[in-house]
Amino acid sequence: MGASLRDIKRKIDAVKKTKQITKAMNMVASAKLRNAQLRIERFRPYADKYFEIIADLAARADASVHPLLEKREDIKRVGIILVTSDKGLCGAFNTNLCNAANKLAQSKKAEGKEVKFICVGKKGRDFIRKTEFEILDAKVEVLNHFDFQLANEVGEMVIDKFLLKELDEVYAVFGKFVTVVKQDPTTTKILPVESVESDAEGGSGSEYIFEPSVEGLLAELLPRYVKVQIYRSLLDTSASEHAARMTAMDNATKNCDELVNSLTLVFNKARQASITAELMDIVGGAEALKNA
Numbered sequence: 268m269g270a271s272l273r274d275i276k277r278k279i280d281a282v283k284k285t286k287q288i289t290k291a292m293n294m295v296a297s298a299k300l301r302n303a304q305l306r307i308e309r310f311r312p313y314a315d316k317y318f319e320i321i322a323d324l325a326a327r328a329d330a331s332v333h334p335l336l337e338k339r340e341d342i343k344r345v346g347i348i349l350v351t352s353d354k355g356l357c358g359a360f361n362t363n364l365c366n367a368a369n370k371l372a373q374s375k376k377a378e379g380k381e382v383k384f385i386c387v388g389k390k391g392r393d394f395i396r397k398t399e400f401e402i403l404d405a406k407v408e409v410l411n412h413f414d415f416q417l418a419n420e421v422g423e424m425v426i427d428k429f430l431l432k433e434l435d436e437v438y439a440v441f442g443k444f445v446t447v448v449k450q451d452p453t454t455t456k457i458l459p460v461e462s463v464e465s466d467a468e469g470g471s472g473s474e475y476i477f478e479p480s481v482e483g484l485l486a487e488l489l490p491r492y493v494k495v496q497i498y499r500s501l502l503d504t505s506a507s508e509h510a511a512r513m514t515a516m517d518n519a520t521k522n523c524d525e526l527v528n529s530l531t532l533v534f535n536k537a538r539q540a541s542i543t544a545e546l547m548d549i550v551g552g553a554e555a556l557k558n559a
Contacts, residue, residue: 271537272534272537272538272541275530275533275534275537276534278530279527279530279531279534282523282526282527282530283523283527285519285523286520286523286524286527289516289519289520289523290516290520292356292512292516293513293516293517293520296509296510296512296513296516297509297513299509300447300506300509300510300513303444303502303505303506303508303509304444304506304510306502306505306506307444307499307502307503307505307506310498310499310502311499313495314495314496314499317488317491317492317495318492320488321460321488321489321492324481324484324485324488325460325485327481332481332482332485333482333485333486333489334429334430335426335429335430335458335459335460335489335490335493336459336460336485336489337459338459339435339436339459341435342380342435342436343380343381343435344380344381344382344383344433344434344435344436345372345375345380345381345382345383345434345435345436345437345438346382346383346384346385346403346425346428346429346434346436346437346438346458347368347371347372347382347383347384347385347437347438347439347440348384348385348387348421348425348437348438348439348440348441348457348497348500349364349365349368349384349385349386349387349388349391349395349440350364350387350388350391350439350440350441350442350500350501350504351364351365351386351387351388351389351390351391351394351442351504352388352389352390352410352504352508353388353389353390353407353408353409353410353411354389354390355390356512356515356516357508357511357512357515358511358512358514358515358518360442360450360507360508360511360512361388361390361391361394363442363452364390364391364440364441364442364452364504365390365391365394365395366452367440367452367454368384368391368395368440369394369398371438371440371454372384372398372400382400382401383400383401383402383403383434384400384401384402384403385402385403385404385405385421385424385425386402386404386405386406386407387405387406387409387410387417387421387501387504388406388407388409388410388504389407389408392405392407403424403428404421404424406420406421410501410504410505410508413501413505415494415498417498417501418494418495418497418498418501419494421494421497422490422493422494422497423494425437425457425458425493426458426490426493429458429459434458436456436458436459437456437457437458438454438455438456438457439454439455439457439496439497439500440452440453440454441453441455441500441501441503441504442503442504442507442508442511443503443507444503444504444506444507444510446510447510447513447514448510448514450507450510450511453500453503455496455500457493457496457497458493460489460492460493
């Protein structure tokens with residue numbers, strides 16, 4: 268019984284140490300989340316205004332004026348930019364993103380299209396490596412500290428491959444930050460830039476006078492628009508990762524508390540049983556001596 272009590276006590280101490288780790292990780296994730304959330308909240312108005320201007324430009328021009336607006340009839344090759352975290356311990360966040368990307372890839376493959384991936388984040392790269400799909404490029408250990416340069420590199424790659432017709436469509440799969448407790452796996456089409464036209468039909472509510480020509484502005488702004496979309500997906504995923512990790516570590520800390528309480532109850536019951544057994548041995552011994 269003594270050995271059993273020592274085992275239970277050892278388990279309680281181990282769970283308490285685990286709780287210290289999860290609580291510390293929760294605090295770190297919370298601090299990082301504040302910075303990441305501030306970045307995405309500051310960038311969204313810029314991205315929305317950029318989208319509005321591109322919508323107005325696209326409404327004034329024909330799709331043939333720029334190759335990034337070209338909708339190809341025969342889609343043979345599809346690129347998917349999968350943005351995940353580099354580290355785990357954030358619940359089902361990365362799993363949901365990888366499953367969403369794999370579902371999209373399988374649906375395109377079922378249509379007879381060739382699918383290739385550009386992975387940003389170690390978790391996504393490791394997942395795609397286990398599938399039959401080709402990885403064109405992978406950028407890992409970059410989401411802890413990144414700026415627009417990362418979006419520029421990924422954007423340049425997909426734009427070049429689209430213009431060379433090595434890719435006919437490009438999608439981005441990322442975690443959209445909604446609230447601290449809600450992060451939605453989101454799929455959006457990056458190329459060709461076509462969604463701006465449908466948004467433009469509703470009108471932005473503003474009228475712009477452009478100088479130089481609309482075609483000249485589109486040539487300058489469309490490539491940057493693609494990079495803005497990618498940068499937004501990076502910022503969203505970064506904030507979502509920290510929010511998911513904070514929630515996961517908070518749940519883990521609560522589970523540690525419940526486990527400690529449960530083990531303490533078992534420990535107390537075992538100790539009471541041990542004391543009772545010792546008392547019975549003493550009483551039994553005393554009775555045996557008395558009757559001797």
